[in-house]
Amino acid sequence: MRVLKLNLYVLSVLVLASCSDPTEPPAEAAFKSYASPRSGEACNVMGPASFGTQKPTSAQDEGATVQDGFDGASVSCSIKGTGPYAVQATAAYQGASFSIAGTVGTDGNGTLTRVTIVSSTTGTLTNTEPCKIDASPAPNSREALRIAPGEMFAQIDCPAIANSSTPDITRCQALASFVLLKNCSK
Numbered sequence: 001m002r003v004l005k006l007n008l009y010v011l012s013v014l015v016l017a018s019c020s021d022p023t024e025p026p027a028e029a030a031f032k033s034y035a036s037p038r039s040g041e042a043c044n045v046m047g048p049a050s051f052g053t054q055k056p057t058s059a060q061d062e063g064a065t066v067q068d069g070f071d072g073a074s075v076s077c078s079i080k081g082t083g084p085y086a087v088q089a090t091a092a093y094q095g096a097s098f099s100i101a102g103t104v105g106t107d108g109n110g111t112l113t114r115v116t117i118v119s120s121t122t123g124t125l126t127n128t129e130p131c132k133i134d135a136s137p138a139p140n141s142r143e144a145l146r147i148a149p150g151e152m153f154a155q156i157d158c159p160a161i162a163n164s165s166t167p168d169i170t171r172c173q174a175l176a177s178f179v180l181l182k183n184c185s186k
Contacts, residue, residue, distance in 0.1 A: 025183045027075040028052075028065035029091035031098050033176040035122050035161060043172035045163045047121030051093040052180070065180060066093045077184035079152050084110070087133075087152065089181050095120050100133075100156070100179070104147050108136025108154075115158050117174060124164045125174060131158035149186040154179050 030052025037043035051073075052065045066073035077089035083106030090099040097118045104110030115127040135147035135154035146153050156176035163172075 026068040026070065027077050027184055028067050028180075028182040029073075029075045029077065029089065029093075030065040030178070030180040031091070031176055032178055033098070033117055033156070033174055035117070035125055035172045035174045038160065038171050038173045041171040045122045045125065045172060047119065049096045049098070049117050049119030049122060051091075051096050065182060066091070075181075077181045078186075079147065079150055079181065079184045080186060082106075082149065085147055085149070085152075087112070087147075089179075089184065091181075092118075098176075098179070102131075102133060104133055104135055104152070104154070108145065108147055109134055112156065112158075115156065115161065115174070117161070117176075122163065125161045125172065126164055127158045127161050127174075129158075129160040131156055131161075131174075133157075150182075150184045152179070152181045152184075 032050035034048050035043060035046050037046065066075065068075035073093040075091040080086045085104045087104055088101045091097060099114065099116040100112050101114040102110055102112035110133045112131040112133050115131045117125045133154050133156050135145050135152055137145050144153055145155065156179055158174040161172050161174040
């Protein structure tokens with residue numbers, strides 16, 4: 001009788017454990033950017049910053065990302081709303097990082113009020129003017145730009161970005177050829 005009660009107890013614990021909510025997958029990120037001179041001005045910190053650099057080519061090809069908590073990567077992001085979307089993300093991996101915040105409309109276009117890019121080549125670059133973000137799917141394009149609650153694949157164009165230690169002499173622009181965020185909070 002004791003064995004039967006013990007077995008029923010173990011079985012009930014297992015059934016209850018199997019009913020718990022599934023664990024959310026870790027946030028993922030990839031980006032590739034390049035700082036270059038603004039037209040007619042000097043930029044003394046030109047160079048790339050990137051990680052997870054295999055660019056996605058379609059909705060089926062997600063490219064290469066880094067996952068929060070794996071191999072030293074740190075990814076925290078939220079993409080909330082149904083348009084406009086509130087976008088916030090910070091990701092770091094092997095000495096490169098980026099941080100963004102802003103809004104994106106239902107058409108996939110928007111403005112980032114905060115963009116910070118860090119690499120060993122450029123140091124810390126921060127936008128001095130709002131940046132444009134484009135997550136609008138282009139017809140007949142190989143790129144799968146998109147935004148939805150919890151995920152985004154976009155291009156970012158910052159017309160003015162400066163090194164925080166030399167803002168008066170650093171007049172650069174930065175183009176993120178892509179930023180990919182997945183499994184963000186919704």
